[in-house]
């Protein structure tokens with residue numbers, strides 16, 4: 001397979017992170033080749049990644065070979081250095097930091113909402129059980145589809161606990177989706193993207209999860225239609241931003257953040273922050289369970305080592321802010337609840 005001329009990646013339409021990366025590649029006008037499928041469908045000659053996640057990117061190595069890389073957030077930063085222009089990372093260090101935070105919130109909290117709705121209610125389970133196997137092989141016979149559907153449902157419903165979706169947390173997750181739809185709808189009334197008139201990586205991260213929530217799974221799709229049609233429409237727009245000409249001055253000003261962005265940061269501080277902090281605490285103590293409260297309601301889940309690493313990366317980004325940048329960041333985060341992540345380290 002000729003992988004030299006373009007970026008090659010392996011992924012499927014039902015993977016929010018695959019959708020995130022495809023939208024980044026289109027917006028950035030980076031030629032790419034999508035190999036449709038999961039790990040078991042990957043061509044034999046391609047290397048395997050260390051962790052079996054989607055999407056997998058295949059990058060050329062200096063020795064003329066290929067390396068298989070996963071994890072969308074660092075891949076976006078790598079693409080920035082290898083393909084200049086049409087950047088999705090704001091230059092202002094304060095905005096770049098807010099972008100990191102909002103990208104991680106989308107990747108790690110919105111995905112809880114996505115996975116919860118996909119595998120919690122019977123109608124959604126039935127829908128995903130049919131569509132996901134067909135997205136891997138659309139010529140499955142009806143009989144095989146029944147079998148594959150059953151096994152994927154058993155596996156994924158059995159993994160709800162991984163994202164922290166359980167009877168204790170279901171209402172918290174559902175409430176946070178409605179809050180998110182409300183805040184982002186109001187934001188989009190005044191701004192095309194989260195950080196201004198040009199798209200940032202945090203937009204693409206949100207877009208990835210929202211492709212599933214607003215276009216695939218029936219329950220969250222109906223909620224988006226009723227409570228966030230503007231968000232639903234935005235997802236259709238962000239899918240292909242290849243024609244958008246980014247204005248060099250299109251980022252919001254660090255000194256005039258829209259009120260709706262502060263509301264979104266408060267929502268981040270209300271949900272994702274206590275869970276990330278409690279997770280880090282559980283990992284440090286070697287505890288069996290993460291236990292905390294979100295808006296006064298109990299949140300219980302298994303510890304998740306990857307989230308511990310996300311928190312470390314965010315803290316490193318915060319520590320790298322100097323002088324006036326740090327001061328302004330602190331001012332923005334104050335009263336959002338997000339400040340707790342950077343005081344506790």
Ligand SMILES: N[C@@H](CCC(=O)N[C@@H](CS)C(=O)NCC(=O)O)C(=O)O
Pocket residue numbers: 014015016017018052053054055070071072073107
């Ligand atoms: N942090 C990773 C997360 C990637 C991820 O979780 N991918 C999902 C599909 S969207 C996956 O491969 N999950 C493993 C599985 O379903 O077995 C990223 O940003 O790329």
